[in-house]
Every structure is written in C-alpha cells, then in structure tokens.
Amino acid sequence: MPIVWSGYTGYKEVDSDNPNLANLYSDKSKNWFDLYENEYLIVRNMDGDVVDRLKWQDGRHKAIYKKPIESMAMGRVSAKNVEQELAIDALMDERTTVKVLSGNFGTGKDVLMTAVALQLIQQNKFEKLLWVRNNVEVKDSNPLGFLPGDKSDKLISFAMPLADHLGGIDALNMYIQQGRIEIEHLGFMRGRDIKNSIVYCSESEHLTRSHVQLLLGRIADGSILFINGDWKQIDAKAFEQDNGLMCAIDRLKGQRLFSYVHLRETVRSETAQLADLLD
Secondary structure, eight states: OOOOOOOOOSEEEEETTOTHHHHHHHOTTSOTTOOOTTOEEEEEOTTSOEEEEEEEETTEEEEOOOOOEEETTTEEEOOSSHHHHHHHHHHHOTTOSEEEEEESTTSSHHHHHHHHHHHHHHTTSSSEEEEEEOOOOOTTSOOGGGSOSSHHHHHHHHTHHHHHHHTSHHHHHHHHHTTSEEEEEGGGOTTOOBOSEEEEEOSGGGOOHHHHHHHHHHBOTTOEEEEEEOGGGOOSTHHHHSOHHHHHHHHHTTOTTEEEEEEOOOOSOHHHHGGGGGO
C-alpha cells in the first residue's frame, strides 16, 4: 500500500479566544497544546490574522527568529507568509541538525534553504554546501543517459534549481570552483564522512527510507542536513510504496535534533498557482 501522509505539519494553529492562551502567556514552561519538541504554535485573532508565533523547545515556548536572510548571491530574502517565517526559524535554529521542508511546487522550499545556506557559508559557520540529488527524471521523459557530457555535466543539469537561485549556471560554477558548493549523486554518498558542511537534498520525494538513512549517516561533526520535497510530484512507483520523506517526518517528529515545516501557499506567481487546478 502507498504511504499516506500522517498530517503532521510541524505546527498547530489556535484562535485568540482559546482558553489555554491565557495560561500559556502566564506560564510558558508548560506544554498547554501538547506540542512535539520543536513544533510551532500559530496564534490567530478572530479575523484570521496571525498575532503570534511560538516554538516549543527545551521545555518552554520560545519566540522565533524574525530577521530576513541576507547573502551576497541572493540579497535579502524575507518570509512571504507565516509558514515561511517558521521555516526560516527552523533552518536558522542552531539546536537542530536535521531540517525538513515539504510543500507543493512554488511554496519556497528551495529559495529559503538556498538563502539560509548561503548566509551561513558567507558567515563561515560552514565550509560548503554539498548538493545531493537522486537523479530521478520526470516521468515519461528521457532518462539521464540522453543528456550530453560526463558525470559533472549530467549532475549540473540536475542542480539547475540551485543555479536559478544563484543567478545562473555561471554563478553556480564559480561557487563550485571556489570549493563553496559541491554537487554529488546520491549513489556516490555511501562511505563518506562529511564534516563542517550543509548537506542539502532537494526533491527528496524521490528517496526511500534507506536513502534517508544513508544521508543521516553521512552527517559528521559540525554538519547539518537540509531535505525538502513534495510527495505530490513522485515520478516513480517505488517511492509511492517506500517514501523516505514521509517516513522521516513521521519517525523523527519530536526528536530534539529534528525540525520540520510544511509550506502550503504557492508564492512563485499567480500563474504557478494555476497548476493546482490540474490536479
């Protein structure tokens, strides 16, 4: 049977008239809403506007990170909705080492992860970004062997989402030449011991449970793991039956080192939003 999403989003939402809110603001050390570790609470007023965002961590409700992300390559990147605010907090949280974003196309998964990764590298908190993908082609398209060039050329073709946010292929190649970005195929990750790096796996709906275990096992001292994906875009039946993204979210929620946010709103463009009408 295909794996079914558990419904866990990484956050809960409450209205401002919820009777437990008064208790929360008088005692932030009690888990009034039964949140998992590192799960968020979104508070809305009666008009639906967001009036507060909190995170349950280390035995208390905490305020979230609210600064924009800035780097030379991407400039200033600010959250476009409350879910993106939570995502930036999760990505910037130094207490967690495994950070997962999920959501439909155009919700900002890669732009947020890339922006945060570049800022952290620019601040010398990490040596490099190691971009990893399981190179699964879009269903009913030609396989990898039809692409021209050697291994590096083929891998670059699958790293174009990263290049798009850096300003193009020339910018990506510059970062590679500087040793600040490395691109690798998932199939060559076994046995590696990756230190002081951000290991970044995009399109992780194309990972099995064993693939996610492989990536987790590569994270050595000083490294963190970024994973994002959208299980609505699975392109091979194997991942419908054994989906590592869904498994990781379900099995790791509540773990001290794990943070997760599901992004709901397409923010790329009004045109991109039309894609939902074809479901």
